[in-house]
Amino acid sequence: MKISFKPIPQFRLIVIMAIFFGLFSNQSFFLNVVKVYPLTIHNIFFVISLFFILVSFIVIIFSLFSFKYTIKPMFIIVLLISSFTSYFMQTYNVVIDDGMIRNSLQTNLNESLDLFSIKLVLYVIFLGVIPSIYIYKQQIEFYTFRKEFFIRLKVIAVSLAVIIVLLLSFSKFYTSFFREHKPLRYYTNPTYWIYSIGNYIYKTSKNGPVVVKTIGENAKIVENEEIEPKELVILVVGEAARADRFSLNGYARETNPLLSKENDLVSLQNMHSCGTSTAVSVPCMFSIFGKEDYDYDKGISTQNVLDVLVNTGSVDILWRDNNSDSKGVALRVPYEDYKTPDKNTICDTECRDEGMLVGLDKYIDSHKSRDILIVLHMMGNHGPAYYKRYTKEFEKFKPVCNTNQLEECSAETIGNAYDNAILYTDYFLSKVIKLLKSYDKTHEAAMFYISDHGESLGESGLYLHGLPYFMAPDFQTHVASAIWFGEGMKEDINMTKLKGYTNKYFTHDNIFHSLLGLFEVDTALYVPEKDILYNVKIPE
Numbered sequence: 147m148k149i150s151f152k153p154i155p156q157f158r159l160i161v162i163m164a165i166f167f168g169l170f171s172n173q174s175f176f177l178n179v180v181k182v183y184p185l186t187i188h189n190i191f192f193v194i195s196l197f198f199i200l201v202s203f204i205v206i207i208f209s210l211f212s213f214k215y216t217i218k219p220m221f222i223i224v225l226l227i228s229s230f231t232s233y234f235m236q237t238y239n240v241v242i243d244d245g246m247i248r249n250s251l252q253t254n255l256n257e258s259l260d261l262f263s264i265k266l267v268l269y270v271i272f273l274g275v276i277p278s279i280y281i282y283k284q285q286i287e288f289y290t291f292r293k294e295f296f297i298r299l300k301v302i303a304v305s306l307a308v309i310i311v312l313l314l315s316f317s318k319f320y321t322s323f324f325r326e327h328k329p330l331r332y333y334t335n336p337t338y339w340i341y342s343i344g345n346y347i348y349k350t351s352k353n354g355p356v357v358v359k360t361i362g363e364n365a366k367i368v369e370n371e372e373i374e375p376k377e378l379v380i381l382v383v384g385e386a387a388r389a390d391r392f393s394l395n396g397y398a399r400e401t402n403p404l405l406s407k408e409n410d411l412v413s414l415q416n417m418h419s420c421g422t423s424t425a426v427s428v429p430c431m432f433s434i435f436g437k438e439d440y441d442y443d444k445g446i447s448t449q450n451v452l453d454v455l456v457n458t459g460s461v462d463i464l465w466r467d468n469n470s471d472s473k474g475v476a477l478r479v480p481y482e483d484y485k486t487p488d489k490n491t492i493c494d495t496e497c498r499d500e501g502m503l504v505g506l507d508k509y510i511d512s513h514k515s516r517d518i519l520i521v522l523h524m525m526g527n528h529g530p531a532y533y534k535r536y537t538k539e540f541e542k543f544k545p546v547c548n549t550n551q552l553e554e555c556s557a558e559t560i561g562n563a564y565d566n567a568i569l570y571t572d573y574f575l576s577k578v579i580k581l582l583k584s585y586d587k588t589h590e591a592a593m594f595y596i597s598d599h600g601e602s603l604g605e606s607g608l609y610l611h612g613l614p615y616f617m618a619p620d621f622q623t624h625v626a627s628a629i630w631f632g633e634g635m636k637e638d639i640n641m642t643k644l645k646g647y648t649n650k651y652f653t654h655d656n657i658f659h660s661l662l663g664l665f666e667v668d669t670a671l672y673v674p675e676k677d678i679l680y681n682v683k684i685p686e
């Protein structure tokens with residue numbers, strides 16, 4: 147079939163495309179706008195003016211980058227990417243900021259497949275592929291350089307004039323729109339993701355090749371080698387586990403049937419994350435920088451707490467990962483990938499967290515004479531396909547939402563699947579404790595569990611996680627965390643006092659110093675006030 151279109155001038159096509167984006171790629175934006183400005187007589191003209199401002203703004207952006215050889219590739223790329231962003235914004239109410247871009251670039255294929263759906267295919271076909279074919283086929287008319295230049299100026303000037311006139315006519319509305327409802331802009335398409343990509347590239351490239359700064363070079367472990375048994379610590383990094391879904395923390399459903407039987411386990415109920423995504427929280431919790439100072443560049447270019455422990459020369463570290471990867475944390479320590487059956491011996495529809503425990507006894511036995519830190523990075527409650535995160539015997543709460551199309555499910559079935567995944571985490575952590583108990587005679591054993599971020603399960607129409615921190619609800623930042631001590635370690639800890647910490651406010655900032663404290667590392671980097679355990683240690 148041969149389709150041909152009458153040639154159209156470049157700038158007419160730009161206006162058509164801007165209207166297309168305004169109408170079809172911004173449902174998410176306008177839905178969020180009318181939440182704040184309901185469509186009353188009072189607001190309706192303002193909302194309409196927003197449409198014209200958005201279209202004019204998109205026209206200006208396109209006009210700046212549109213030339214004979216760039217216009218088609220530009221439109222096709224923007225159409226295809228926007229069809230994806232429209233889908234995710236519309237389906238999960240997320241925003242595409244630079245953090246989200248970093249997070250999606252670090253996501254592996256399996257996790258991406260979890261997000262696959264027929265609806266996504268339809269979005270990509272109707273908002274991406276079909277319009278791209280049109281762009282590809284459409285003949286575009288170009289005038290002389292001089293004429294194009296003046297048309298370009300005219301188009302930009304008219305668009306600017308439209309924006310200015312509308313801003314002034316609705317100045318009261320726009321003052322509140324820009325000052326009080328700043329996040330609404332994050333939902334515009336394709337403008338915000340284009341800005342975010344620029345921001346991401348700027349942040350990632352400004353430093354050139356990464357040179358890792360050494361910290362804690364002179365760190366030493368002070369202990370009486372002769373009498374004290376070696377330490378064995380398992381740090382479990384959880385995934386998307388909300389504090390309020392642990393029955394240990396008062397959740398009405400029994401989601402911690404096994405952990406609640408552990409007398410020496412203390413749930414840190416008031417723990418808060420550094421970021422709202424794995425890509426921020428995981429490197430941040432191991433970093434010397436607190437939430438206020440942490441950013442991606444500083445994190446990746448400075449050694450973390452694992453390096454400091456290695457620098458002591460006394461601690462052996464092993465990182466096993468059943469999540470995406472260590473987000474740069476374990477680059478300089480032994481790392482094992484448990485996402486595929488190559489290593490993981492417990493895989494059915496997917497590889498299970500439990501598989502990370504297989505063979506750990508061999509590792510521990512062969513490192514007997516040294517302190518050991520094992521980090522287990524869980525798949526945990528990774529969404530949106532919570533129903534895939536556990537095996538049949540953990541399907542205690544029913545019926546479950548068994549699609550990644552969360553908006554098609556009731557809040558109840560989403561919650562059921564999510565809680566079943568928490569049940570699996572409860573089982574996994576109890577197995578970690580069981581393993582550690584078998585080393586009670588020979589080691590000072592401890593488990594420290596902490597989730598990377600929380601999760602929205604449909605509250606206020608929000609799903610998943612990753613909203614910019616300042617606008618993220620508590621559900622995305624108030625995370626599950628617990629600490630357990632074996633007999634040997636307990637002798638050094640005032641457990642009664644520690645149990646009084648259940649409601650004490652802690653954050654990921656505490657982890658760096660708590661690990662140094664746990665291993666009794668002597669270093670100038672250590673800040674006792676930030677060590678969760680500093681005040682519960684029994685002086686020797």
Ligand SMILES: [Zn+2]
Pocket residue numbers: 385386423424425598599
């Ligand atoms: Zn995560």
